[in-house]
Amino acid sequence: MNREYLEDYEKEELGEHEELRRLLISGKFGSTDIFPPKQRFIKIAEPIALFAGGVAETNLWPQVPLAGSTFVMIYPVREDVFKKAHGFEISDIDRIIDFIKETGKIQFLIDWPLTAFEGLDFLDPIFAELRPPTYPWPLELFSTLSQVHRREAIVEFDTLADIHFHDLIKTVYSKDAVHDRLLIAKRMHDYRMDFLALKELGLDDLSEKIGNLMVDDPPAAYQAFTVIAAFITLPLYNPLRATLNYDLDLFAQAKENIKVENPSFPCEIGKFLMTELIYYPESLTACQELIADYEDHDLQKLVAALNEGIKRTDFDLVKATREDLSETLKNIWKDRSIPRKIGGLEVGIPISLAALGAIALGPIGAVGGLLGGLGYSVGSEILKIGTDKLGEKIAKMLSQSYQVNIYNFKKKYKLR
Numbered sequence: 001m002n003r004e005y006l007e008d009y010e011k012e013e014l015g016e017h018e019e020l021r022r023l024l025i026s027g028k029f030g031s032t033d034i035f036p037p038k039q040r041f042i043k044i045a046e047p048i049a050l051f052a053g054g055v056a057e058t059n060l061w062p063q064v065p066l067a068g069s070t071f072v073m074i075y076p077v078r079e080d081v082f083k084k085a086h087g088f089e090i091s092d093i094d095r096i097i098d099f100i101k102e103t104g105k106i107q108f109l110i111d112w113p114l115t116a117f118e119g120l121d122f123l124d125p126i127f128a129e130l131r132p133p134t135y136p137w138p139l140e141l142f143s144t145l146s147q148v149h150r151r152e153a154i155v156e157f158d159t160l161a162d163i164h165f166h167d168l169i170k171t172v173y174s175k176d177a178v179h180d181r182l183l184i185a186k187r188m189h190d191y192r193m194d195f196l197a198l199k200e201l202g203l204d205d206l207s208e209k210i211g212n213l214m215v216d217d218p219p220a221a222y223q224a225f226t227v228i229a230a231f232i233t234l235p236l237y238n239p240l241r242a243t244l245n246y247d248l249d250l251f252a253q254a255k256e257n258i259k260v261e262n263p264s265f266p267c268e269i270g271k272f273l274m275t276e277l278i279y280y281p282e283s284l285t286a287c288q289e290l291i292a293d294y295e296d297h298d299l300q301k302l303v304a305a306l307n308e309g310i311k312r313t314d315f316d317l318v319k320a321t322r323e324d325l326s327e328t329l330k331n332i333w334k335d336r337s338i339p340r341k342i343g344g345l346e347v348g349i350p351i352s353l354a355a356l357g358a359i360a361l362g363p364i365g366a367v368g369g370l371l372g373g374l375g376y377s378v379g380s381e382i383l384k385i386g387t388d389k390l391g392e393k394i395a396k397m398l399s400q401s402y403q404v405n406i407y408n409f410k411k412k413y414k415l416r
Helices: 003-026 079-086 090-103 121-130 147-173 180-200 204-216 218-236 249-257 284-296 299-311 315-334 337-341 369-373 392-397
Strands: 048-050 069-073 106-109 243-247 274-281 345-357 401-407
Touching: 079 090, 090 106, 090 121, 090 284, 147 180, 147 204, 147 218, 180 204, 180 218, 204 218, 218 243, 218 249, 243 249, 274 284, 274 315, 284 299, 284 337, 299 315, 299 345, 299 401, 315 345
Parallel strands: 048 069, 048 243, 069 106, 243 401
Antiparallel strands: 274 345, 345 401
């Protein structure tokens, strides 16, 4: 891909982002709207999930069968670290494109400057045949902070980062990057926006904590930013309305790296709705065969119904669907004919489905919830997203409840 092509591509995408900014400012981007719009994708289907990858090596294939469409962010990294960031091999790209055109089960997104992909010719098929949209950070487009407070927050972040934190990020991202300076600048921009979001949300205890870590313990600040993005900024500023896929290790990071008195999380992970083993497909072929088997058991319909109940804060539907889903997974796991029928499946992994947001307060959730079980003290009053700390227009665009899929990728079980 040459630079001129990417610059033209980027101009078109920025025009799309400007349209989102207009919708945000006018208050016309509602809590059920999504961005990028559905027409930008091929055969997109609910429930939409966001791939748990990009930080540590995580396999894509176990995450695809239970979702209608799974979004995978494309990163501009070297060929030798591509699988670590994306969960699949470069050699799979052509087959995945065919799979997308047939099913829509995977969708690609980009949240880096498109010019960062210059020279990464192995990605040409994805760009040429799918033209994936770029993912905007809504806070970058629209903020409820005054210009003065916004500038103050940015100056504060940059001042703290210049002491030690920026040097750490240079070290971390020069290992895998193709265009080091551009990627490092992009990552620093992401952290800056997360810091700004904490200020906008009134989470002063967390912004102070992470500011101190940036100076005193930059590696801990780096981990803390990952946790903050996962549990605070992504759920609240998520124009995709996507189910959030997480690795269980991230919860351990949350406990280790955000140690503050009475943390003011604006949302909460509810208790596990269920914990069951699912089969662990390690290739596209195994994933396709598992999808077919799950369709035979109507498992995908149950997951979609559970997701819809959580989004609507429908406790009765969530309870009924949870029980059906748990029973179905148990029966599938006990069916010893399936491993012989599906080739390439040697291990299984546990998945837990939880609720995030307002529904975690109801009969399905419990006081304290999952984060409480990890050692947090989280009061129920801060689980509700209110307009006291959020601008009215931002509050309107937020979806208060999400389904959360929590995978344990390390703990694998051999089939007997």
